[in-house]
Amino acid sequence: MKIFIKVKPNSKNEKIEKIDENHFNVWLKVPAREGKANKRLVELLSKYFNLSKSKILIISGFKSKNKIVSLNLS
Template sequence: MKKQVKVKPNSKQQKIEESEDGTLIVHLKSPPVDGKANKELIDLLAKRFNVPKSKIIIKSGLSSKNKAIEIDTN
């Protein structure tokens, strides 16, 4: 399953919202430094979709707020 994700780092609380076009808007507590926000994003998505963290891959946008994520649900 492929998802478009918009990340909002340095938020006061963690939460995941879904916009009208299906893009996930993910609020993260971590700053976008040393991959901390990406790690938190993967942790949060793994819990949300009930898959191991190893099944989530950031396909593009590693250093961007807009990311393409692939989740292997098999």
């Protein structure tokens, strides 16, 4: 399953907002430096979807706020 995410780093709070079936906004406390935001994004998605971190893969947008993420639901 592919989902499209708009990440908002350096936020006061961390939360995930579902826009529709495949689109989400994600607020992160960590800065978008040295992969910290990407790492934290995977951790939050892991909890949200109840998946292990190894089943979540950022496909596109490693250095962008707009990301495409693959979730291995099987």
